[in-house]
Amino acid sequence: MCGIVAYLGDKEAYPILINGLRRLEYRGYDSAGVALMNGDVLTIHKCQGKVSDLESHVVGKSLSGSIGIGHTRWATHGPPNDVNAHPHRSTSGDLALIHNGIIENYASIKEELGHRGHIFQSDTDTEVLVHLIDDIQRTEKVDLAEAVRLALASVVGAYAIVVLDSKEPDLMVAARKSSPLVIGIGEGEFFCASDATPIVEHTKNVVYLEDGEIAVIDRTNGLKIRNVKNQEKTPFIQELEMHLETLEKGGYDHFMLKEINEQPRSIRDSMRGRLNLAKGEVVLGGIKDYEQKFVNAKRILIVGCGTSWHAGMVGEYLFEEFARIPVEVEYASEFRYRNPIVNENDLVIAISQSGETADTLAAIELAKNRGATIIGICNVVGSSIARVTHAGSYTHAGPEIGVASTKAFTAQVTVLTLMALMVGQKKGVLSGSNFYRLLNELDAIPEKVQKVLATEAQIKYIADIYKDATNALYLGRGYSFPVALEGALKLKEISYIHAEGYPAAEMKHGPIALIDEEMPVFVIATKGASYEKVVSNIQEVKARKGKIIAIVTQGDSVVRELADHVIEIPETPDALVPLLSVIPFQLISYHIAVMRGCNVDQPRNLAKSVTVE
Ligand code: F6R
DSSP, X not given: OOEEEEEESSSOHHHXXXXXXXXXXXXXXXXXEEEEEETTEEEEEEEESOHHHHHHHTTTSOOOOSEEEEEEXXXXXXXXXXXXXXXXXXXXXXXXXXXXXXXXXXXXXXXXXXXXXXXXXXSOSHHHHHHHHHHHHHHHTOOHHHHHHHHHHTOOEEEEEEEEETXXXXXXXXXXXXXXXXXXXXXXXXXXXSSSTTTTTTOSEEEEOOTTEEEEEEXXXXXXXXXXXXXXXXXXXXXXXXXXXXXXXXXXXXXXXXXXXXXXXXXXXXXXXXXXXXXXXXXXXXXXXXXXXXXXXXXXXXXXXXXXXXXXXXXXXXXXXXXXXXXXXXXXXXXXXXXXOOOTXXXXXXXXXXXXXXXXXXXXXHHHHTXXXXXXXXXXXXXXXXXXXXXXXXXXXXXXXXXXXXXXXXXXXXXXXXXXXXXXXXXXXXXXXXXXXXXXXXXXXXXXXXXXXXXXXXXXXXXXXXXXXXXXXEEEOTTHHHHHHHHHHHHHHHHOXXXXXXXXXXXXXXXXXXXXXXXXXXXXXXXXXXXXXXXXXXXXXXXXXXXXXXXEETTOOHHHHHOSEEEXXXXXXXXXXXXXXXXXXXXXXXXXXXXXXXXXXXXXXXXXXOOOX
């Protein structure tokens, strides 16, 4: 939530910042701003709205300066408006600051500073921080870096910040705690950003700032890192693996559609080097040292939020079926505050696309403190979750920019499938022939996803019929239940149609009362363990005149007779159906949202990386 970007070098900062903000806009898009330093003149431009509104806002204004900071906001404290937009300025006017996170004790600091004559313009927690730094500079007579360090020592909460000071015009100071910050190191130039996407086109050399670290970036002395205790740290420079073309729309109208269509490749990438058909084995290098922990685990806990939680539910079915290990799937936000029973015998799998979700991070911390082993499944390399877990497997889906998660889900499910198969084989639960059959089936999934994608024209036709619905129901059983939840989430988050996902058999315990001729009911009715039961559920919907859109196995004729529309997917074992059946749901949500004129990639009120609880 909130994207921050900063530049110090020989070039004009503004074009670099604005381009960076466009890349970070998925993190928040209710206001945007930049501060530019030209010599000792510090200018701020900011306004409510998207980055494109900022671009219109600055037309004809002075944009010179080779040091600058930029921000795109997702409002927490104070409504989205011009005044609450970042950067925020100190009373003296010397300092400008951008912030991603929440300063929890801002109210008490604000009161104290108010008594000392500080006048606040905005409703934000962030503005308090810039006043505090300014106050410390004056009272303690210290430079910017030291004032930032002292200020952060009295702050409770999460932050990634970058601060400029017109009294020190060749310097910027950045710091982080619980919100991500990456520093790019180019030839005589430096970048800071919430993630590497604004940096990759300028340099591949980056340093991921650790919690409690402060980076002082100076034209003469370059990058120096120290921690809040004032101990110097040696920057650990890593090379980015990201490619620029993965950050572009590549001819698609929206990132979401591009990412849906990327799934044959992204699923393949999640398996690459891990699924070896020739040798008949699964090797997950990142968790190799923890294989025995899996094999001996008496229980697995899976934590995540939103779509990642849905992937975790598929994981529950996979581990229980293939490895016979009991699994509990927890919303990270509930788990962290529930005083859950966790101990050193537990293995916790934390799933997160961004690797920055605050609730998931807190759940990991809790489980870690109680001695559990934590395995991460993250998409973003170098993210906080990837770094705090004991071990893990990246999903390698490539950057996901559309706010609604699509390829991340299928990549997470692919990795969970590989893990469950690997553990099942090592435990001897899966026979050699069954294991090998499933490996082959998994290997065939990318081509089958491609076939499902080919049904897009038909899905668009169905979308047109139901685009004006006000409610929708999604039903599935077994492995298809989490997909029903995911289908409903996709529809509501981008098209704002109320939708609910239910286990098909639960329908008769309440939701059936909602069904009438206006209600589209999306049902996963593929051939498999609960096929006949789901067919009965479809009959129940039909008897109440609900409209049935069924996802069926290729060649199915029974459901075709009953349903208003069927979308065929290739045959695959039950355990792998989610990787195929979710695709029509992603596409239908996408097309309905486009037809309703919704902003698909940036749905209202949402942000991609939820770094606040
Ligand atoms: C839905 C969606 C969210 C995320 C959730 C967790 O399309 O994207 O529900 O899945 O915010 O995010 P990560 O996976 O980054 O932890």
